[in-house]
Amino acid sequence: MKIFWLIGEKFLKLSEELGCAYKMFMQILHTFLTGKYDKENTTYQMVLIGVKSIPVILLTSAFTGMVLALQTAYSTRNIFNEPIYIGSVVGFSIVKELGPVLTAVVLAGRVGAAIASELGTMKVTEQIDALYTLGTNPIRYLAVPRFISMVIMVPILTIFADIVGIIGGFFVSVYKLGIAPVVYQNDILDYMRTEDLFHGLIKSVFFALIIVTTACYKGFTCEGGAEGVGRSTTQTVVISMVMILVSDYFLTALLVMFGVG
Amino acid sequence: MIKIVNIHKSFCENVVFKGVDLEIKDGETITIIGGSGCGKSVLIKHIVGLLKPDSGEIYVDNEEITKLDEDKLFEVQKKFGFLFQSAALFDSLNVKENVAFGLRNLKIMSEHDISEKVKECLSRIGLEGIENMKPSELSGGMKKRVALARAIATGPKYIFYDEPTTGIDPIMADVINDLIIHLQKTLAVTSIVVTHDMTSAYKISNHIAMLYDGKIIGEGTPSEFKKTENMYIKQFTTGSSVGPIKMKVR
Numbered sequence: 001m002k003i004f005w006l007i008g009e010k011f012l013k014l015s016e017e018l019g020c021a022y023k024m025f026m027q028i029l030h031t032f033l034t035g036k037y038d039k040e041n042t043t044y045q046m047v048l049i050g051v052k053s054i055p056v057i058l059l060t061s062a063f064t065g066m067v068l069a070l071q072t073a074y075s076t077r078n079i080f081n082e083p084i085y086i087g088s089v090v091g092f093s094i095v096k097e098l099g100p101v102l103t104a105v106v107l108a109g110r111v112g113a114a115i116a117s118e119l120g121t122m123k124v125t126e127q128i129d130a131l132y133t134l135g136t137n138p139i140r141y142l143a144v145p146r147f148i149s150m151v152i153m154v155p156i157l158t159i160f161a162d163i164v165g166i167i168g169g170f171f172v173s174v175y176k177l178g179i180a181p182v183v184y185q186n187d188i189l190d191y192m193r194t195e196d197l198f199h200g201l202i203k204s205v206f207f208a209l210i211i212v213t214t215a216c217y218k219g220f221t222c223e224g225g226a227e228g229v230g231r232s233t234t235q236t237v238v239i240s241m242v243m244i245l246v247s248d249y250f251l252t253a254l255l256v257m258f259g260v261g
Numbered sequence: 262m263i264k265i266v267n268i269h270k271s272f273c274e275n276v277v278f279k280g281v282d283l284e285i286k287d288g289e290t291i292t293i294i295g296g297s298g299c300g301k302s303v304l305i306k307h308i309v310g311l312l313k314p315d316s317g318e319i320y321v322d323n324e325e326i327t328k329l330d331e332d333k334l335f336e337v338q339k340k341f342g343f344l345f346q347s348a349a350l351f352d353s354l355n356v357k358e359n360v361a362f363g364l365r366n367l368k369i370m371s372e373h374d375i376s377e378k379v380k381e382c383l384s385r386i387g388l389e390g391i392e393n394m395k396p397s398e399l400s401g402g403m404k405k406r407v408a409l410a411r412a413i414a415t416g417p418k419y420i421f422y423d424e425p426t427t428g429i430d431p432i433m434a435d436v437i438n439d440l441i442i443h444l445q446k447t448l449a450v451t452s453i454v455v456t457h458d459m460t461s462a463y464k465i466s467n468h469i470a471m472l473y474d475g476k477i478i479g480e481g482t483p484s485e486f487k488k489t490e491n492m493y494i495k496q497f498t499t500g501s502s503v504g505p506i507k508m509k510v511r
Contacts, residue, residue: 121352129311130349133342134363134411135335 050153065168087187090169104207119219154208199261268317279475342412
């Protein structure tokens with residue numbers, strides 16, 4: 001009997017948390033749509049979230065493209081006795097899946113954790129209460145600038161990741177595997193369509209929403225001093241990563257169903 | 262005038278208020294005393310609208326604030342200045358930006374006037390020339406004083422002090438007490454102080470109320486509190502472990 005009670009309690013708590021997170025998301029969206037947000041802070045967040053994430057995104061995507069080219073070459077050589085379709089495999093994998101997913105996962109770790117810990121620290125040190133008493137809505141001042149920055153910067157970073165990943169694959173194909181540059185290029189251009197790029201970019205917007213909503217919610221509801229900040233930060237990263245990977249499947253199925261990529 | 266009428270509040274199983282009634286007259290300095298965790302800070306957070314009661318009413322200048330929407334509540338909050346227990350200075354901003362924060366939100370002053378106002382507020386609390394320092398470079402006492410400068414910058418009618426002397430040395434605590442009295446005299450504000458420091462309470466207040474077991478169990482002037490026969494108040498003000506208030510040691 002106790003096990004049912006425990007499961008029920010967990011389920012209720014999860015439902016309550018999801019409801020509160022959804023309510024916060026709607027508050028952020030409403031504030032954004034009414035145009036009541038701090039523009040100076042938004043620019044600062046774009047630099048912090050977007051520009052400063054460029055090196056780590058470029059590094060991870062370049063090596064992902066390179067290893068993908070290498071693995072594809074070994075696999076096709078085993079089956080067909082020669083490395084073929086490397087450009088297509090690298091292009092499709094990077095643009096539709098690995099570009100958006102890896103970018104989102106890296107940003108969940110780098111930016112999601114930073115947002116949750118910063119807002120969480122502000123919460124436990126009463127700085128968020130201080131904002132209220134100084135006539136500032138914390139959603140407007142803290143959450144909306146981060147929301148806008150994420151929704152704009154994640155797709156841009158995904159495009160960078162796509163380009164650098166494909167270039168990484170190109171270098172391995174040409175200089176290590178000895179494939180002619182034009183073959184790699186034709187493998188991509190002959191088979192890929194613009195919809196494939198949009199497929200990845202649409203997913204990246206959803207991933208940005210997942211990261212920023214989770215991070216803001218966990219930050220604003222943080223309790224329990226330094227330990228609470230650590231817990232909120234960890235939960236933000238874990239929840240964001242799991243939700244990115246789970247939602248990726250459903251988003252892919254949905255987008256394919258509607259003919260996007 | 263602030264009037265609290267029969268407010269009740271619980272956090273899950275924990276009942277904090279069981280019908281609190283309190284009236285705060287304009288121009289007075291009222292100190293709310295009570296043991297740690299009895300709900301003193303929760304009470305003033307209700308008055309400024311940071312928390313909502315489960316039932317009951319709170320009137321600020323005859324306006325009931327517990328059911329106001331966010332925009333109307335922000336209008337009422339313009340009357341308040343709040344000194345938080347932890348000072349709550351914004352880490353990412355320097356002293357000048359912290360003190361100017363509320364002024365910039367009001368959008369009623371030019372940048373030049375804001376700079377002058379910041380200088381004036383810092384001078385009132387005896388900390389000139391620290392405008393460019395970050396909160397991390399300040400001592401505990403300096404942080405509280407800067408937070409006080411931020412609280413008075415917008416010219417509030419009511420100033421709330423949450424444990425103003427906690428966590429600082431006795432001399433700095435007395436400096437803060439003197440500042441509270443000085444601001445009270447020069448700005449003619451209504452001050453609402455929450456503390457369990459009786460030295461401070463007796464020095465700064467002209468009215469004291471004690472919160473115990475979710476209710477206000479006694480009110481009076483400092484001299485009335487010193488002579489009280491109420492066993493709960495007597496035990497608390499004398500700081501005795503013997504009496505009707507039982508502390509859980511284990």
